[in-house]
Amino acid sequence: MRPRIPVGSPLQILLLACSFALAGYAGVRLFADDWLGVALWFVGAAVLHDLVLLPLYAGLDRALVRAAGRRREWISYVRVPAALSALLLLVWFPLISGRVAGRYALATGLSADGFAARWLLLTAALFGGSALLFVVRVRRATKDRPPAAH
Amino acid sequence: MVHGPLPGVARAYGRGMARTPFSPAFWRSPLRGPRLTSLLGVVLLGGITVLFLTGLLSYAAYNPDLSPVNDKTPDKGILGFYLFSWPTDPHWLYRLNQGVHVTLGITLIPVLLAKLWSVVPKLFTLPPARSLAHALERVSLLLLVGGALFEFVTGVLNVQLDYVFPGSFYPLHFYGAWVFFAAFVAHAALKTPAALRNLRQLREEKDELVSPEPAEATVSRRGALGLVGGGSLLLLATTAGQNFDGPLRRTALLAPHGGAEPGTGPGAFQINKTAAYAGIDAAETGDQVWRLVVVGRTGTVRLGRADLLRLPLHSAALPIACVEGWSTSDQWWRGVRLRDLAALVGYDDPPDVLVESLQRRGAFRRAALRANQVADPRSLLALFVNGEELTPDHGHPARVIVPAAPGVLNTKWVAHMTFGDL
The missing domain is CATH 3.90.420.10 (Oxidoreductase, molybdopterin-binding domain)
Known part of the structure; x- marks a missing residue:
């Protein structure tokens, strides 16, 4: 009787079997102490990214595109600084939010206060730079246009 | 970046058929395609290889095979196969190795996010498996994506002293790296030939990543890549400075050891633990x-x-x-x-x-x-x-x-x- 599910490439199966063997060897050690916690983090990271973070930023981007309506040339001037600012917040969230401020200041002897302010200033600079670029481009476009087009 | 609407919004859009993420037409970004994914994949292939090697070197630098007090992973078994006596020359060896490991890791975050975005329709591919080999590959992809995110997240949290992960950083990041690397090598072996072919071809092939009903573009693919590269550059520029004293350290605006030196006088240089x-x-x-x-x-x-x-x-x-x-x-x-x-x-x-x-x-x-x-x-x-x-x-x-x-x-x-x- 033919198997109902086709087997596929034997070379690929062999390669993946090797990969699973090594991952299993390291995995039993990774899971040795707190298997549930580690499993939650391992799978949770993928699930949170694919089903929460990605739909969230994609949804926000769609909302931006819809809000822009026919003025599509505006979109990038909001999208780029917003994305860069969000990226910085995502990476440095523990420091910016101040959730590790106590430990950080005690351990390093440095002030934990400046991170939120610096992130806000960077965000302001990103949006400010984008706005400036937009104004410059709009003015240049108006200048280049022949008077009859007004 | 343009992207399919949220599942709740999908029904309002549907022309006749209810669009869920499982339907190819749900994914409407004109940016997705084998070329974008291949380019991001090749960057990650090089970058993650460097991360893995500098990580292995960093592990060896602790001389874990010398004494139990240095060894946070006593049950490592064959995973310590390559350990060697860590040298004292050049005297900046660990400084360079670890600076590259952490700074490059942070710099690659936008590339990793973009890569995951570019392939997300494949997560919802139906049927779930076309063959045994395909089913195994999808299991392997969970290890790949989960492993990559686990390694990046534990690393990013550890450098900010945010010890919320379930256990000690050393065994989690070390064993996690091997689980991830096992899946990474298999993925690279299966995909690199096609990725290089995609990049060499003048015209893009149609595959399941290309949207069947693309929305109107609001940014070119070049522009999207510029955003990813710009994100990487921004992270690099605001992080790398924490490896140098003086004015350069002040350029690391958000990195944990950027900014000012602690105190004044001859002892005013960075402290790990006070x-x-x-x-x-x-x-x-x-x-x-x-x-x-x-x-x-x-x-x-x-x-x-x-x-x-x-x-x-x-x-x-x-x-x-x-x-x-x-x-x-x-x-x-x-x-x-x-x-x-x-x-x-x-x-x-x-x-x-x-x-x-x-x-x-x-x-x-x-x-x-x-x-x-x-x-x-x-x-x-x-x-x-x-x-x-x-x-x-x-x-x-x-x-x-x-x-x-x-x-x-x-x-x-x-x-x-x-x-x-x-």
Whole structure:
């Protein structure tokens, strides 16, 4: 009787079997102490990214595109600084939010206060730079246009 | 970046058929396609390979096979197959290795996010498996994506001292790296030939990543790549500076060891753990009380600070380099050579040493150094830095400083040294 599910490439199966063997060897050690916690983090990271973070930023981007309506040339001037600012917040969230401020200041002897302010200033600079670029481009476009087009 | 609407919104859009993520028409971005994914994949292939290799080197730098006190992963088994005696030359070796590991990791975050975005329709492919090989590949992809995110997230949290992950950083990041790498190698072997083919071709092939009903473009693919590259550059520019002293450190605007130096004067350089954090009691470090106990073949020697000052003092210009990916420039240390201390207790040919600190807390309050590290003439039990006595936060009354060693092996507030083969 033919198997109902086709087997596929034997070379690929062999390669993946090797990969699973090594991952299993390291995995039993990774899971040795707190298997549930580690499993939650391992799978949770993928699930949170694919089903929460990605739909969230994609949804926000769609909302931006819809809000822009026919003025599509505006979109990038909001999208780029917003994305860069969000990226910085995502990476440095523990420091910016101040959730590790106590430990950080005690351990390093440095002030934990400046991170939120610096992130806000960077965000302001990103949006400010984008706005400036937009104004410059709009003015240049108006200048280049022949008077009859007004 | 344009992207399919959220599942709830999908029904309002549907022309006749209900669009869920499982339908190819749900994914409408005109940016997706084999070329974009291949380009991002090739960047990650190179970048993650460097991350893995510098990670393995960083692990070896702790000399985990030397002594249980250095080994946070005692059940590593064959995963420590490549371990070797960590050298002391060049003296900036660990500084470079770890600076590259952490800075590159942070720089690659936008590329990783973009890569995951570019392939997300494949997560919802139906049927779930076309063949046994395909089913196994999809299981492997869970290890790949989960592993990549696990490694990046634990690394990013650890450098910010946010220890919320389930266990100690060393075993999680080390074993997690091997799980991830196992899936990464398989994925690279299966996909790299096609990725290179996609990049060489002039016209893009149609595959399941290309949207069947693309929305109107609001940005070119070049523009989207520019955003990813710009994100990487922004992270690089605001992080790399934490590996240099002076004005360059101030450019690391959001990195944990960017900005100002702690305090003023000769001791104003970066601190991993302060005396207060380590639980050092000033009553234990005063000249009247503190004694260094040195144990060796010929017995035990107790040395006060004045006794140490009568021994030959030597200088070495060495950096502090932390596993967290920050470092200082070379500082000018002055103190007694470790090999002179070994000779004091009967070892003319320097052996290994176990160093114990006064500190109450910390995974590395005891640390072992290998014979080659003890023998290096630049390896000191330092009493001074930059021309002044050590400050409490830099390990007063005495600290170890060894060329090319990870910061935590340069034990501060040293109380006890046991020479002998470990």
